[in-house]
Amino acid sequence: MSYVLKRLGRSVLTIFVVVSASFGLIRLLPGGPLDYLRAQMIQRGGSDLSSAELNRRIAAQTNIAVDEPLYVQYFDYVISIFQGDFGQSIWYDQSVASVIGPAIPWTVFLTATALFLAFIVGVSLGAFMAYGEGSRFDVVSTAVGLVLNSTPGYVVALLFVAFLGYRFQLFPTGGRYASELTPGLNVPFLMSVLYHGTLPILSMAIVGFGGWALSMRGNSIRVLGEDYLRVARLRGLPTRRIAMRYVARNAILPMYTGLMIAIGTVFGGAVIIENIFAYPGIGFYLIQAINARDSPLMMGAFILITVAMVIGITIADLTYGWIDPRAKGGASRESY
Amino acid sequence: MDAVGGEYADSARTERDARSAITGHDGKGRRIADGGRTVSEFEQMAEVSMTDAERRRQWFDERILAPARIVWNDWRARFGLLVVAAYLFMGLVAPYIVTEPRPNQGPLLVGAFRTLEYPLGTTASGTSILSQVVHATPSMLVMITAGAVFTVVLGTAVGTVAGYKGGRTDSVLMTFSDIMLSIPGLPLTIVLATALQIQGNPVVIGVLLTINAWAGLARAIRSQVLTIRDDEYVEASRIMGMGTPTIVTGDIIPNLMPYITMNFVQQARAVIFGSVGLYFLGVLPYNSTNWGVMMNAAVNRAGATSSPTAFHWLLVPMVTVIILALGLTLLAQGADRVFNPRVRARHAESVAGDGDGDGNETTKAGGI
Numbered sequence: 001m002s003y004v005l006k007r008l009g010r011s012v013l014t015i016f017v018v019v020s021a022s023f024g025l026i027r028l029l030p031g032g033p034l035d036y037l038r039a040q041m042i043q044r045g046g047s048d049l050s051s052a053e054l055n056r057r058i059a060a061q062t063n064i065a066v067d068e069p070l071y072v073q074y075f076d077y078v079i080s081i082f083q084g085d086f087g088q089s090i091w092y093d094q095s096v097a098s099v100i101g102p103a104i105p106w107t108v109f110l111t112a113t114a115l116f117l118a119f120i121v122g123v124s125l126g127a128f129m130a131y132g133e134g135s136r137f138d139v140v141s142t143a144v145g146l147v148l149n150s151t152p153g154y155v156v157a158l159l160f161v162a163f164l165g166y167r168f169q170l171f172p173t174g175g176r177y178a179s180e181l182t183p184g185l186n187v188p189f190l191m192s193v194l195y196h197g198t199l200p201i202l203s204m205a206i207v208g209f210g211g212w213a214l215s216m217r218g219n220s221i222r223v224l225g226e227d228y229l230r231v232a233r234l235r236g237l238p239t240r241r242i243a244m245r246y247v248a249r250n251a252i253l254p255m256y257t258g259l260m261i262a263i264g265t266v267f268g269g270a271v272i273i274e275n276i277f278a279y280p281g282i283g284f285y286l287i288q289a290i291n292a293r294d295s296p297l298m299m300g301a302f303i304l305i306t307v308a309m310v311i312g313i314t315i316a317d318l319t320y321g322w323i324d325p326r327a328k329g330g331a332s333r334e335s336y
Numbered sequence: 337m338d339a340v341g342g343e344y345a346d347s348a349r350t351e352r353d354a355r356s357a358i359t360g361h362d363g364k365g366r367r368i369a370d371g372g373r374t375v376s377e378f379e380q381m382a383e384v385s386m387t388d389a390e391r392r393r394q395w396f397d398e399r400i401l402a403p404a405r406i407v408w409n410d411w412r413a414r415f416g417l418l419v420v421a422a423y424l425f426m427g428l429v430a431p432y433i434v435t436e437p438r439p440n441q442g443p444l445l446v447g448a449f450r451t452l453e454y455p456l457g458t459t460a461s462g463t464s465i466l467s468q469v470v471h472a473t474p475s476m477l478v479m480i481t482a483g484a485v486f487t488v489v490l491g492t493a494v495g496t497v498a499g500y501k502g503g504r505t506d507s508v509l510m511t512f513s514d515i516m517l518s519i520p521g522l523p524l525t526i527v528l529a530t531a532l533q534i535q536g537n538p539v540v541i542g543v544l545l546t547i548n549a550w551a552g553l554a555r556a557i558r559s560q561v562l563t564i565r566d567d568e569y570v571e572a573s574r575i576m577g578m579g580t581p582t583i584v585t586g587d588i589i590p591n592l593m594p595y596i597t598m599n600f601v602q603q604a605r606a607v608i609f610g611s612v613g614l615y616f617l618g619v620l621p622y623n624s625t626n627w628g629v630m631m632n633a634a635v636n637r638a639g640a641t642s643s644p645t646a647f648h649w650l651l652v653p654m655v656t657v658i659i660l661a662l663g664l665t666l667l668a669q670g671a672d673r674v675f676n677p678r679v680r681a682r683h684a685e686s687v688a689g690d691g692d693g694d695g696n697e698t699t700k701a702g703g704i
Contacts, residue, residue: 010511010514010515011518013511013515014514014515014518014519017515018519022527025527025528025531026531029531029532031533032531032532032533033530033531146662146665146666147658147662149665150605150658150659150661150662150664150665151658151661152609152612152613152657152658152661154613154616155654155657155658158631158635158641158650158654159654161641162640162641162642162647162650165641166641166642167644260517261517261552264517264518264519264520264521265521265522267520267522267523268520268521268522268523268610269522269613271522271523271526271617272522272613272614272616272617275617283523286523286526287526287617287619290526290530290619291618291619295531298527298530299527301523302523302524302526302527305520305523306518306519306520306523309518309519309520310518313517313518
């Protein structure tokens with residue numbers, strides 16, 4: 001229990017650090033986002049704006065009241081972020097939360113499905129490869145896995161867009177669902193969501209599963225040579241039990257740690273993939289904000305991506321005990 | 337024989353008493369001219385000692401030749417080595433051979449492998465794609481090296497210090513790296529590049545792309561250090577009164593080499609994927625050509641995804657990236673065998689080499 005509390009505490013601390021860093025980036029950089037924002041406003045509103053009026057507008061947009069002392073600015077900023085107020089987007093002329101908020105579930109849908117698919121397919125394939133070590137299936141899969149592992153997700157995405165999207169017109173090249181449908185729990189809408197999500201999900205999953213398969217193969221082969229397996233066989237345990245309890249469990253364990261790192265890379269990759277497929281998720285808005293020089297939107301998107309990732313890693317970390325019996329107490333997890 | 341031995345021991349003792357100051361060697365491992373008969377059992381050095389040249393040859397044999405042979409006997413490492421060498425050639429030598437890319441070098445949008453003059457075709461503005469690929473390589477190599485070196489140095493330092501020192505140092509360092517670990521790398525790079533308004537210096541971009549990647553390595557290294565720290569030989573060094581820096585660099589770091597090389601390659605790959613991806617999106621500042629910039633131009637200027645005539649413009653940089661990443665991965669797997677003591681031992685038994693592929697796969701999962 002204390003481990004859970006500690007772990008949750010660290011997640012909150014992480015979010016806090018990121019929010020503080022974003023304050024530093026906006027507020028303290030000379031020539032940084034705040035200065036740029038000021039210049040933008042002077043340009044738009046003409047030079048006749050008084051500095052008090054300018055400061056008021058900046059405060060409305062970034063939650064940073066420039067004429068207050070620095071520590072007050074900082075506290076106000078942090079408090080408003082934790083209340084879900086990320087300021088005003090310049091480009092969309094509405095609150096950042098209302099721009100990005102609806103995009104979050106879509107990004108999580110893409111990344112979570114892709115990660116899940118890659119993990120399941122990769123792990124089972126890796127187990128089969130290890131079982132038939134040296135067979136033609138193993139050699140071919142290893143080669144394919146190596147090539148996929150060396151391919152960036154956006155390359156696959158671009159090839160998908162070019163061939164399945166434009167050349168053969170099998171899949172849509174943008175959007176989350178067909179625009180004429182009404183969102184809700186009805187079959188055509190859900191089918192459309194899946195249809196639009198297929199290519200982005202596949203392009204993230206395909207490059208991931210090679211890596212999972214290869215490391216599962218390596219782990220399984222290592223486990224297959226262990227003494228406790230021979231003991232289990234000598235004890236006459238059923239094969240199924242040996243395969244599931246002894247081999248699979250011990251081979252998957254190290255990969256679960258990799259899963260946590262993968263959550264991070266998947267969110268990073270989603271930024272590029274979402275832009276290739278014009279899929280309005282958080283990453284899509286992040287790049288939009290950068291191109292439009294919309295710093296409140298940019299910071300909001302970045303903080304939300306981080307929060308999504310922190311939640312993902314925390315869940316992965318807290319469920320670790322289900323797979324690894326040694327991590328149950330939490331004590332051993334802290335020392336190794 | 338016994339009599340001879342006794343006589344020898346006797347004479348040795350008396351002679352030693354007489355010439356007690358002479359130790360029998362000149363302090364450099366060579367015996368002095370009298371054949372070493374004056375040496376006591378405790379001071380006895382090896383019967384045969386080596387000259388400096390022999391020593392150097394042995395060092396070369398152990399450190400360079402044997403690993404090289406192991407690498408060369410493994411097809412994966414051999415392929416990786418060739419690929420990396422080819423890219424090094426492309427980055428270091430080829431820019432002096434291939435003319436710099438400029439518009440209207442040739443006809444517009446020539447396909448790949450159509451003419452000898454433009455082997456990889458030309459762009460919509462008539463620039464040779466081959467020269468673009470070649471001239472993008474040097475800054476790419478600098479970027480990769482900067483990012484990988486930054487991660488490996490910082491990650492190893494933090495990991496070993498945290499693991500070896502323990503206590504408060506450990507918990508502070510690990511909390512910090514856990515926080516860094518939970519910040520998404522690519523979005524962080526994007527935001528930092530925009531907010532800091534960095535220029536297109538490849539070293540800066542390389543470091544920026546791996547800005548929080550050291551944290552993962554630090555964690556892995558730390559847990560390794562924790563297991564090594566209490567091994568007998570480290571304890572022996574400690575009892576012999578060696579300083580912490582000596583133990584860390586002499587006993588601990590060598591054991592971490594597989595992790596360090598794997599991570600070096602891992603980060604190199606991450607820098608390639610990340611930088612090309614961000615250049616493709618157009619969010620990193622650039623002042624020369626780059627594979628990602630080429631892809632961006634192909635898609636945005638010629639619609640390479642929808643029109644087949646410009647597709648080669650997009651495909652060439654893609655293939656360039658994939659082959660480099662593949663070469664690095666295979667090289668890392670070969671390097672893994674070099675550091676694997678079991679493989680080395682087997683190699684010592686039969687230098688002829690064994691081509692079987694049962695190395696430990698240390699390929700890390702994940703990736704974009």
